[in-house]
Amino acid sequence: MSGFRLPGRGRVNHDRPVGFSFDGDSYQGLEGDTVASALLANGVHLMGRSFKYHRPRGVVTAGPEEPNALLGTSRGEGRSEPNTRATMQEIYSGLTTTSQNRFPSLNFDLGAVNDHLGMLFSAGFYYKTFMWPKSFWDRVYEPVIRRAAGLGVSPSEPDPDTYASRFVHCDVLVVGAGPAGLAAALSAGRAGARTLLIDEGAESGGSLLSEPQAVIDGKPAWDWLSSALDELDGMVNVTVLSRTTAIGYYHQNMVGLVQRLTDHLAEPPADAPRERMLRVRADQVVLAQGAIEKPLVFDGNDRPGVMLAGAALTYLNRYGVRVGDRPVVLTSHDSAWYTAFDLSDAGVPVAGIVDTRTDVDLDLLENARSRGIVIYTGHTASSTAGRLRVTSLRVNPILNGKAGPGVTIECDAVLMCGGWTPSLHLFSHTKGSLRWDEETRTYLPGERTEEVHIAGAGRGLWGTGAALADGADAGAKAADAAGHSADVSQFDVTGDRGGTGASNVELPTDRNPATAKAFIDFQNDVTAKDIRLAVREGMHSIEHVKRYTTNGMATDQGKLSNINGLMIASDALGRNAPEVGLTTFRPPYSPTTFGAFCGYHRGERFEVIRTTPIDPWAEENGAVFEPVALWRRARYFPQPGEDMHTAVNRECAATRKSLGIFDASTLGKIEVAGPDAVEFMNRMYTNPWTKLGVGRCRYGLLLGEDGFIRDDGVIGRLSPDLFHVTTTTGGAPRVLAMMEDYLQTEWPDLKVWLTSTTEQWATIALNGPNARKLLEPLVEGQDLSDDAFPHMSVAECTVAGFPARLFRISFTGELGFEVNVPARHGLDLWKTLMAEGAQYDICPYGTETMHVLRAEKGYIIVGQDTDGTVTPQDAGLSWAIGKAKPDFVGKRSLARPDLVASGRKQLVGLMTVDPKTVLEEGAQIVADPNQPIPMKMIGHVTSSYWSEALGRSIAMAVVEDGFERKGDTLHIPMPDKTHAAVVSGTVFYDPEGDRLKL
Amino acid sequence: MLLIHCPYCDETLPEAEFVYAGEAHIARPEDPSTYDDEAWRDFLFIRTNARGRHFERWRHTHGCGRFFNAVRDTVSDRFLLTYRAGEPRPSDAELEELAK
Numbered sequence A: 001m002s003g004f005r006l007p008g009r010g011r012v013n014h015d016r017p018v019g020f021s022f023d024g025d026s027y028q029g030l031e032g033d034t035v036a037s038a039l040l041a042n043g044v045h046l047m048g049r050s051f052k053y054h055r056p057r058g059v060v061t062a063g064p065e066e067p068n069a070l071l072g073t074s075r076g077e078g079r080s081e082p083n084t085r086a087t088m089q090e091i092y093s094g095l096t097t098t099s100q101n102r103f104p105s106l107n108f109d110l111g112a113v114n115d116h117l118g119m120l121f122s123a124g125f126y127y128k129t130f131m132w133p134k135s136f137w138d139r140v141y142e143p144v145i146r147r148a149a150g151l152g153v154s155p156s157e158p159d160p161d162t163y164a165s166r167f168v169h170c171d172v173l174v175v176g177a178g179p180a181g182l183a184a185a186l187s188a189g190r191a192g193a194r195t196l197l198i199d200e201g202a203e204s205g206g207s208l209l210s211e212p213q214a215v216i217d218g219k220p221a222w223d224w225l226s227s228a229l230d231e232l233d234g235m236v237n238v239t240v241l242s243r244t245t246a247i248g249y250y251h252q253n254m255v256g257l258v259q260r261l262t263d264h265l266a267e268p269p270a271d272a273p274r275e276r277m278l279r280v281r282a283d284q285v286v287l288a289q290g291a292i293e294k295p296l297v298f299d300g301n302d303r304p305g306v307m308l309a310g311a312a313l314t315y316l317n318r319y320g321v322r323v324g325d326r327p328v329v330l331t332s333h334d335s336a337w338y339t340a341f342d343l344s345d346a347g348v349p350v351a352g353i354v355d356t357r358t359d360v361d362l363d364l365l366e367n368a369r370s371r372g373i374v375i376y377t378g379h380t381a382s383s384t385a386g387r388l389r390v391t392s393l394r395v396n397p398i399l400n401g402k403a404g405p406g407v408t409i410e411c412d413a414v415l416m417c418g419g420w421t422p423s424l425h426l427f428s429h430t431k432g433s434l435r436w437d438e439e440t441r442t443y444l445p446g447e448r449t450e451e452v453h454i455a456g457a458g459r460g461l462w463g464t465g466a467a468l469a470d471g472a473d474a475g476a477k478a479a480d481a482a483g484h485s486a487d488v489s490q491f492d493v494t495g496d497r498g499g500t501g502a503s504n505v506e507l508p509t510d511r512n513p514a515t516a517k518a519f520i521d522f523q524n525d526v527t528a529k530d531i532r533l534a535v536r537e538g539m540h541s542i543e544h545v546k547r548y549t550t551n552g553m554a555t556d557q558g559k560l561s562n563i564n565g566l567m568i569a570s571d572a573l574g575r576n577a578p579e580v581g582l583t584t585f586r587p588p589y590s591p592t593t594f595g596a597f598c599g600y601h602r603g604e605r606f607e608v609i610r611t612t613p614i615d616p617w618a619e620e621n622g623a624v625f626e627p628v629a630l631w632r633r634a635r636y637f638p639q640p641g642e643d644m645h646t647a648v649n650r651e652c653a654a655t656r657k658s659l660g661i662f663d664a665s666t667l668g669k670i671e672v673a674g675p676d677a678v679e680f681m682n683r684m685y686t687n688p689w690t691k692l693g694v695g696r697c698r699y700g701l702l703l704g705e706d707g708f709i710r711d712d713g714v715i716g717r718l719s720p721d722l723f724h725v726t727t728t729t730g731g732a733p734r735v736l737a738m739m740e741d742y743l744q745t746e747w748p749d750l751k752v753w754l755t756s757t758t759e760q761w762a763t764i765a766l767n768g769p770n771a772r773k774l775l776e777p778l779v780e781g782q783d784l785s786d787d788a789f790p791h792m793s794v795a796e797c798t799v800a801g802f803p804a805r806l807f808r809i810s811f812t813g814e815l816g817f818e819v820n821v822p823a824r825h826g827l828d829l830w831k832t833l834m835a836e837g838a839q840y841d842i843c844p845y846g847t848e849t850m851h852v853l854r855a856e857k858g859y860i861i862v863g864q865d866t867d868g869t870v871t872p873q874d875a876g877l878s879w880a881i882g883k884a885k886p887d888f889v890g891k892r893s894l895a896r897p898d899l900v901a902s903g904r905k906q907l908v909g910l911m912t913v914d915p916k917t918v919l920e921e922g923a924q925i926v927a928d929p930n931q932p933i934p935m936k937m938i939g940h941v942t943s944s945y946w947s948e949a950l951g952r953s954i955a956m957a958v959v960e961d962g963f964e965r966k967g968d969t970l971h972i973p974m975p976d977k978t979h980a981a982v983v984s985g986t987v988f989y990d991p992e993g994d995r996l997k998l
Numbered sequence B: 001m002l003l004i005h006c007p008y009c010d011e012t013l014p015e016a017e018f019v020y021a022g023e024a025h026i027a028r029p030e031d032p033s034t035y036d037d038e039a040w041r042d043f044l045f046i047r048t049n050a051r052g053r054h055f056e057r058w059r060h061t062h063g064c065g066r067f068f069n070a071v072r073d074t075v076s077d078r079f080l081l082t083y084r085a086g087e088p089r090p091s092d093a094e095l096e097e098l099a100k
């Protein structure tokens, strides 16, 4: 039996000891313990070091708001997690935990020297201390801050766990399974509403788990709890989820939940997901999240052993752990008195109850006296003592608002309570307004924006009876609103505990306030003094105070600190709290793993990978792939010993010399069909289409309405009312969406149908002087001679027995054909062509060779040589504009003043003076390399390759007034040297186009 | 995630099925060549950027594929109404009625 465990007490299983470790030492807890309760049962309070000052810190809470007891947990490679809250992590046999933010050990930490440099680290220190000298940044400040900053260590290995996700729809979602939430679920469930009740704890019950004294409907609280859960369990329309946190409340009653499935298990089932994200769409939401206890702000309130009184009550009643041998209670609220009473009744000598109020309920006083507890009403606390654990509390009578002479109370725990803050984080996510309640000096829910009901302590009510009644009412209202007819469940409660309290800023002290360390945000080491300093230095908005001091920016997101910070800031400003405002709560409510957000979308399922019908052949034949849009495309086909450069040179040479074969299936394809198809094409594309004959193709250029190039591709006319449009690989969905937009909304009168056929067809490009020789014997139904089937022709025929749309087009400058066959025949056709092409040394090539061959001919790639600010004139494509057409998309813009002005960047060729130099794509271009820095950049390189055919490098670039600079030498400054290049045309190879005319 | 009513499918569906498509009721002129530079600039680039009720276009991309119009409050992110492309812009009075 551990030293601080009370035999038989609590909800832990005293017959089931569980071994775990903390900082390498073995400890024993009980089944049902959290790490925090198990360590406390062993007398361990010191669980971490603070972020800035590395001050020793103990556990403060018993719940998700814990700021101090953040541990590293690990269950093997890739399964380590930093900043696990000891108050939430359940122990299991073999659990390994370590403290954080200390070096070399938790008891002796060198970083604690920061604690003595407090002046350096005061409010705004991020903004002030490290301003100068500049040279200190790299060598001093940055390394020091890097080492000191951050809590815990994140794992460096991939996460081996799986994470699930699912959608849920329900009538009523109840968040929080304390008395209010349970009552709401009972009302809604009994009315037949599809009800989901969730709680982030391991057990349902909320405050009932800590306060078993109440009697509900004649049963002790825990018996009533069992029967309520049994009843809910028996309703088919009700689901209860534990270990499930509502992390965010989004539009139209969508609430994100994260369910923790295996972190509490010693041996998780194989392949069980670690967590599950549930996206709940609820007709009605009941928020029954309760309230969070506020710390009191006084010098030394962060010493290990100082904790919230409500937490001590939870450790005592739920876990059967006394948090000390001689605790003292320090409070401004009734609730902490009951902690003292329960501890005393459990045999723990309470060193006193210190209450800042003079006017305390007579029953409480009588109850304390009858237990022999010393009472200090109208007292403040001025300091604590003790290094790694509190040893005493100094208290002083408050006389006229000032602290009188102090007395010291020996103790090993200080149990504080500064009142309670309704937990309204989720409500705030909905942009529901908050209303300041002057009487309780707290924010309560105001105007609602969603179908939400707030019940219990979350709207400032106190006590089990009130929470049950209010929850029952909220649940019934929610069920009614969701279309059911609910009765408000009734509960009879005795043994309830009332509670009122007073609100404070820093407690009065007789010590020098300048040396006081009265903490507000424990994790971020923000003190009351910091808040007042921030206000003095001009931070008058609470949002500024927050950022200047980092108050509320820790992992607990201000759950403990926000209201204390606000009270002190408004006191310093001399304004009422609501005028100072409250910082915005944003999701997630508590730290959430990336895994939960990713869910199934990781690894192969992170993004769709589209593959062509020919992809398996490429894979078998050693292709190196690259992603292009969502496609996986073969980049090159290296032979043994070849690098990319060698392989590409070989593929280029083989294609120009004899025959290359290329999988062009990823090209976007859209069928434009209907009696008005030609009119539609005339309006969409720059080119004229009326006179394009059936069986002929044309290069099509598509602009945005702003006149800039959006896409291009070859378009074939298959019949008077049917066009086969091709687009860039990445542009296909955009182009189709744009066409649909115009067709549906601007020209709904046109009789045109648009169909995406990208995946309908496998497209194989054959290029090279022997392309026709290969195809001719395989084609039926079309004469391939130059006369019968000239360049830019299209025909429907069969190729190798497969129905085909055959194009004579070229993206290489060689005699070229593109064979489209139904996708299911693509692989067979490819194999046939490879076999028949062997006699011509057919060479498969990938996208890299395609890029080189097209660049040698000056064919642009939209999105590489253009960037969304390039007009047809800029790209040298004025010839593609149907000047006689009255209108097309973008035509009017081509006459915009800035599009016809001089100084526009124009697409030109660049020939490096050193032919071996291949420029870097994206490199900036200057006219005069000797001008002072910063130089005037006049353009950049868009495409650059080694051309094996020309035995030199080639490049394209956009350059200011580039057309007028032909023959000029420009300069490309790079880190190693500045390269010189001469401006040229963009057609580097076969400028007459003779090779197309074979 | 918002829920959006597609006026063609007549169903209220998750936002993930839809894409936003800019401000509504900005018709492309019959003959853009009659627009001077300022008028054409306004057509291309000048938008309302409303705080409050905004007339905008959406497309039910992962559904029927139709473009439609909507009135959404940019402050509350609430849809007041969705209606088919080509239908007239609802009057303020009609929208006031709906907002009740």
Ligand SMILES: [Zn+2]
Binding pocket: B006, B007, B008, B009, B010, B060, B063, B064, B065, B066
């Ligand atoms: Zn639809």
